[in-house]
Amino acid sequence: GQKYAMGSRARVQTANALTAPAGKVFLHWNTKADGSGVSYNPGDALYMQNENVTLYAIWGDVTGTTNLIYKANGGVGADVTVDNLPINSKVTTIANPFTRVGYDFDGWTKRADGTGGTFAAGTDVRVDSTGENVLFAKWVPKEYTLTIHYVDDKGNTLRDDYIGTVKYEENYNVASPAVTGYTPDKAAVSGTMGANDVEVTVVYTPNKYKVTYKVDGEVYQGPTEYSFGDALPAAPVPAKTGYSFQGWDKTTPAKMPAEDLVISGTFAVNQYSVTYKVDGEVYQGPTSYDY
DSSP: OOOOTTEEEOOOOTTSSSSTTTTTEEEEEEESSTSOOOOOOOOOOOESSSSSSEEEEEEEOOOSSEEEEEEESSSSSSEEEEEEEEETEEEOOOOOOBBBBBEEEEEESTTTTOSEEOOOSSSEEEEEEEEEOOOEEEEEEEEEEEEEEEEEEEEEEEEEEEEEETTTTTTEEEEEOOOOTTTESSSSEEEEESSOOEEEEEEEEEEEEEEEEEEETTEEEEEEEETTTEEEEOOOOOOOOTTEEEEEOOOOOOOSSSSOOOEEEEEEOOOEEEEETTTEEEEEEEEEEOO
């Protein structure tokens, strides 16, 4: 026999290497020689515990007839029954006659939960007289495409599309990426996948920021609100009698950045001179005075 580590999963083998007794055919494996133990079919998984396992071939006669029933197992369609099959004979499985929204057919299985081994349509199974011969359709959920576009309020692309696959009836939740200067209309795209591809557009609205000009600590102009990316007008040139404007501490950008702006400047007092003349000649001065 073969050796397996405790806790591992052994795949039950076929009986092709065995020679059947005269008039007999292989039915299945069993943990007891008389067939009263646990039965396993080729392809089943056997979980190894802390003891050896011996499987015995169970043989059956080729006599009489039986039937084979195919069930939709969650799909749509009435049971299909094939009659007058010789007991313990091999039968070729039919093509799938059932449908199920959001699922693909993945073969036939001997148990409704899919644990009874899987037989592709067109392969052989053996029918016996020890109970109902039933095959259940095995289904796997289809995968659908989730596409998310990220655009601004004018339809311009801001980020590459998100493209992913989601299984039918599976939940999805995709956070919208951060884009400097914008706020998305959806913080995340979420839902449960139906039986169709899903396409969603997340629209980003430009944030609004303020521009304020101050001179000598006092507001000279503003605050004026602009959307991110708006073209900004040239900075004002303040005027004040008796003073000269010394300029702004920073250059006004061409477009509104993603922050409020406070641009500061100062006035410097002008100086003027006083001169006294007598008969056209300077008598005193010139003397400078602040305005």
